[in-house]
Amino acid sequence: MRDAGCRRRARSRRAWSCRWPRCSAWAAGSQGQCCPALHPCGSKQSFSTTSSTGRPSRIRRKAPAMKWSCGGTGAGGGLWRPVSSCSQTPVLSCDLTMVTLDLYDLKGYHARVQAVDRGRRSDWTVTQTRFSIDDVSLTVGSVELEIRDGFVLGKIQPPRPKAAPAGHTYERIFPQFHEYEVSIRKVPARHEFTNKKVNHENFSFPIPGEFGEFCVRVKPAVTSRTNKGVWSEEVCFLLAAKQYFTGTNLTISFALVLLLCGALALRLYLHRRQKLPAVLVFGKPHPFSPVGQLPRPETRDTLHAVDEQAFAKVSPELRNSELHGSTDSGFGSAKPSLQTEEPQFLLPDALPQAGGTLRKGDPPDPESSCSSASTDSGICLQEPRWVPQAGGQEHGGQEDSGIGLAHHSEGRTEDELCGSGGGHVGPLEPEAAEGEDPAAVGFQGYLKQTRGTEEQAVTAGCLEEEASSADASVPQLRMCPDAQEAWPPPAVDKGYLKQDPPEATLAPLGALAGQWNPAAEEWSLLGVTSCGDLGTAEWSFARDPAPLGVAAPGGLLGSFDADLVTLPLISSLHASE
Amino acid sequence: MKASLWLLGTVFLLSSAHTLGLRRCLIAMDMRHVGESFQQIKGAIQAQDTFQNVTILSASGTLHSIKPLDVCCVTKNLLAFYMNRVFKDHQELNPQILRKISSIANSFLYMQKVLQQCQEQRLCHCGEEAANATRIVHDNYNQLEVRSAALKSLGELDVFLAWIDRNHQGTPAS
Numbered sequence: 001m002r003d004a005g006c007r008r009r010a011r012s013r014r015a016w017s018c019r020w021p022r023c024s025a026w027a028a029g030s031q032g033q034c035c036p037a038l039h040p041c042g043s044k045q046s047f048s049t050t051s052s053t054g055r056p057s058r059i060r061r062k063a064p065a066m067k068w069s070c071g072g073t074g075a076g077g078g079l080w081r082p083v084s085s086c087s088q089t090p091v092l093s094c095d096l097t098m099v100t101l102d103l104y105d106l107k108g109y110h111a112r113v114q115a116v117d118r119g120r121r122s123d124w125t126v127t128q129t130r131f132s133i134d135d136v137s138l139t140v141g142s143v144e145l146e147i148r149d150g151f152v153l154g155k156i157q158p159p160r161p162k163a164a165p166a167g168h169t170y171e172r173i174f175p176q177f178h179e180y181e182v183s184i185r186k187v188p189a190r191h192e193f194t195n196k197k198v199n200h201e202n203f204s205f206p207i208p209g210e211f212g213e214f215c216v217r218v219k220p221a222v223t224s225r226t227n228k229g230v231w232s233e234e235v236c237f238l239l240a241a242k243q244y245f246t247g248t249n250l251t252i253s254f255a256l257v258l259l260l261c262g263a264l265a266l267r268l269y270l271h272r273r274q275k276l277p278a279v280l281v282f283g284k285p286h287p288f289s290p291v292g293q294l295p296r297p298e299t300r301d302t303l304h305a306v307d308e309q310a311f312a313k314v315s316p317e318l319r320n321s322e323l324h325g326s327t328d329s330g331f332g333s334a335k336p337s338l339q340t341e342e343p344q345f346l347l348p349d350a351l352p353q354a355g356g357t358l359r360k361g362d363p364p365d366p367e368s369s370c371s372s373a374s375t376d377s378g379i380c381l382q383e384p385r386w387v388p389q390a391g392g393q394e395h396g397g398q399e400d401s402g403i404g405l406a407h408h409s410e411g412r413t414e415d416e417l418c419g420s421g422g423g424h425v426g427p428l429e430p431e432a433a434e435g436e437d438p439a440a441v442g443f444q445g446y447l448k449q450t451r452g453t454e455e456q457a458v459t460a461g462c463l464e465e466e467a468s469s470a471d472a473s474v475p476q477l478r479m480c481p482d483a484q485e486a487w488p489p490p491a492v493d494k495g496y497l498k499q500d501p502p503e504a505t506l507a508p509l510g511a512l513a514g515q516w517n518p519a520a521e522e523w524s525l526l527g528v529t530s531c532g533d534l535g536t537a538e539w540s541f542a543r544d545p546a547p548l549g550v551a552a553p554g555g556l557l558g559s560f561d562a563d564l565v566t567l568p569l570i571s572s573l574h575a576s577e
Numbered sequence: 578m579k580a581s582l583w584l585l586g587t588v589f590l591l592s593s594a595h596t597l598g599l600r601r602c603l604i605a606m607d608m609r610h611v612g613e614s615f616q617q618i619k620g621a622i623q624a625q626d627t628f629q630n631v632t633i634l635s636a637s638g639t640l641h642s643i644k645p646l647d648v649c650c651v652t653k654n655l656l657a658f659y660m661n662r663v664f665k666d667h668q669e670l671n672p673q674i675l676r677k678i679s680s681i682a683n684s685f686l687y688m689q690k691v692l693q694q695c696q697e698q699r700l701c702h703c704g705e706e707a708a709n710a711t712r713i714v715h716d717n718y719n720q721l722e723v724r725s726a727a728l729k730s731l732g733e734l735d736v737f738l739a740w741i742d743r744n745h746q747g748t749p750a751s
Contacts, residue, residue, distance in 0.1 A: 130735075134612065226609065
C-alpha cells in the first residue's frame with residue numbers, strides 16, 4: 001500500500017512519485033518509498049511504503065489524516081499501541097516519548113503510520129528497524145557558568161524530563177562513563193575557540209586571555225555506549241576589561257609606578273650632585289709643566305744649609321711663604337700672581353757693567369713672563385730679547401721653569417747659548433766672557449735648585465731687577481708689580497751654581513727641546529761646562545749684593561739635582577761680592 | 578536479633594563477593610566495540626525481519642527479570658545460544674554484514690572463555706531461574722523457521738548487549 005500522497009506515473013506502473021500536500025516539489029521515488037521521510041517515535045527513519053498485499057493503492061488528491069501507532073517487542077508482547085495525540089490532525093511527525101518511557105528497560109519499539117481518509121485506510125507503514133536505548137540521543141538539561149578567581153566554573157545539569165517515570169533518571173540509566181565535550185566560542189566567530197572533554201558534570205577552564213563575549217556549549221556522551229550526543233544551547237558570558245582592573249591590581253600597579261618614579265628621581269638627583277661646582281672645575285692641564293710635575297721618588301734631595309745672611313734682606317713675607325705648597329723644585333709662592341711657568345726671569349740690574357742682567361723699570365709683561373696659572377715661587381722669567389743675528393734664535397714659547405741663559409752676542413749660535421726648556425742649558429763659552437766686561441756678561445750660568453729644598457726658595461713672587469746691562473740678550477729677572485714694593489732687593493743667592501769645566505758633556509738640545517729627556521734627568525749642572533763659570537762672582541745685581549754664602553760644592557751647589565724637569569725658580573739672585 | 582543481623586550480613590557479603598566475582602570475570606571486555614559493529618548491520622538485519630510481533634529474547638521480560646546471581650549463568654548460556662545456533666543457522670550473503678557478524682562472534686567467543694574460567698572457579702553458579710530463562714529463549718527460537726529465527730535473533734542482539742552492559746557495569750570499557 002502506498003502512503004497517501006503517492007501516485008503512480010502515467011507511463012509506468014512501477015515508477016511512483018510521491019507528492020505531499022505540504023511539499024513544494026515532486027520527488028521521484030522507487031516503489032515502496034516516499035519522500036520526505038517520516039519521523040515515527042522521535043527518530044528519523046525512512047519509511048517503506050510497501051503495503052501488506054504488495055499492490056499499490058490509489059492516490060487521493062486530498063490530504064488524508066495520518067494515524068500513528070507504535071508497537072514494541074518489550075513488555076507489550078509485540079502489540080501495537082495507538083498514539084492518540086498524533087492521530088487527530090494530519091501531521092508528518094509524531095512524538096512518541098510518552099508511550100515509550102520503558103524504553104530503557106531493554107525494550108525496543110517499532111512505529112507505524114497509516115493514512116486515513118474518511119472511511120478509507122491505507123496500509124501501515126512500519127519502521128524498518130527497531131529503536132532501542134542505543135538510538136537515544138543524549139542531551140543535557142542546562143549549563144551554568146560562574147566566573148571566579150580567574151576561572152570559568154561550569155556545572156552541567158542532566159536532563160530531567162517531566163514525563164520520566166520515577167526512578168528513571170539519567171544517572172540511573174547511564175550510571176558510569178559520563179563524558180562531556182565542552183566547546184567555547186568567541187562571539188561573533190563561528191569556529192570554536194577551544195574544545196575539551198571532561199568526565200564530570202563540573203568543569204572549569206581558565207579565563208581566555210582576551211576581552212569580549214564567549215559562549216559555551218556542551219555535548220554529552222557515554223564512553224561505554226554508542227549513543228550520540230546533542231549539543232546543548234549556548235551559554236554566554238562577557239569578559240570586560242574592568243574585570244582585570246580590580247582594586248588589588250590597581251593598588252599594586254600604583255605602588256609600582258610610585259617606586260619607579262622615585263627610583264628615577266633619585267637617580268637624577270644623584271647624577272646632578274656629581275657635577276662639581278664651577279669654582280672647583282680645574283682647567284685643562286698644560287702639556288708640559290715642569291713645575292707641576294710629580295716628584296720623583298727615586299731621588300732624594302739632600303738639604304744643605306744656606307747662609308741666612310744672604311737671605312737677610314729677603315722680605316719676611318717671602319721668607320715665610322708657603323713654599324711647601326709648591327710642586328716645583330723648591331720655589332713656592334703663596335701669591336699665584338707672582339708665579340709663572342714660563343722660563344723667564346729678569347736678572348737684577350745691580351751692576352750696570354755686569355751686562356745688564358737685570359733690568360729695572362721695565363713694566364711687567366704678564367703675558368710673556370708671568371702666568372696666572374704658574375705655581376712656582378714667583379720668579380718671572382722673561383725670554384731674552386734677542387737681537388736678530390745670524391744664528392740667533394728666540395727661545396720663546398719654551399715651557400720651562402728653568403733658567404735659560406743666553407749670551408747675547410754677535411755670532412752666537414743656538415748651541416752656544418743656554419736654552420730653556422726641559423732643563424737644558426745653553427752652553428756658554430767661557431771665551432765669550434773673556435772679551436767682555438765680566439759685569440756685562442751678566443748671568444751666564446744656569447742654576448737649578450733641587451726639589452724639596454724649600455729653604456732655598458726665597459721668593460714668593462716675581463722679581464724684577466733692572467739689568468745692569470742694556471744687553472737684551474741677557475735673561476732678565478724681573479719682579480711682578482704687586483710684589484715689587486714689599487720685595488727687598490734680591491740678595492745673592494748662594495745657591496746658584498757654578499758651572500763645571502768644559503769637558504763635561506751636555507745633554508743634546510734636540511732631545512730636550514720641547515720635551516723632557518729622561519736620560520738627562522741626572523745631568524748635573526756641574527757638567528755644564530760650556531755655560532761658563534756660573535760663579536756668583538760674575539753676577540752683579542743692582543741692589544745690595546749681599547754676600548752670597550756659596551756653599552761648598554758638596555753643599556748647596558752639590559745638592560742641585562740634575563733633573564732638569566724641576567728647574568728652580570730663582571727668587572733672587574744675589575751677586576757675590 | 579543478633580543472629581538475624583549476623584545472617585543478613587553474611588548473605589550480603591556473599592552476594593557482594595559473588596557479584597564482584599562476576600564482574601571480575603568481564604573486566605577486560607569492551608562492549609562498545611561489539612555495539613558499534615552491530616549498529617552498522619542493525620538496519621539491514623532488522624529490515625529483513627518480517628515477524629515483528631514475535632520476539633525471542635524479550636519474551637515476557639525474560640532478561641529483564643534475571644537476578645544478579647543468575648547473570649553469570651544466563652550470560653554464559655546466551656552466549657552459547659548465539660555461538661551454537663544463531664551464528665550457525667544464519668546464512669548471510671552480504672560480505673560486509675558477514676564481516677561484522679564474524680567480529681561479533683569473535684567477541685562472544687572471548688567472553689565465553691572468560692566465563693568458563695569463572696565457572697571452573699565455581700564463580701558462575703546456575704540456578705533454576707537462570708535455567709528457565711535459557712529454556713524460554715530456546716523455545717521461542719524453535720517456534721520460528723530456522724532462517725527467520727536466526728535472522729530475528731541477530732536483530733535482537735542490541736537487547737542482549739544492553740542487558741550485558743547493564744548487568745556488568747563497573748567494568749571499564751577499555
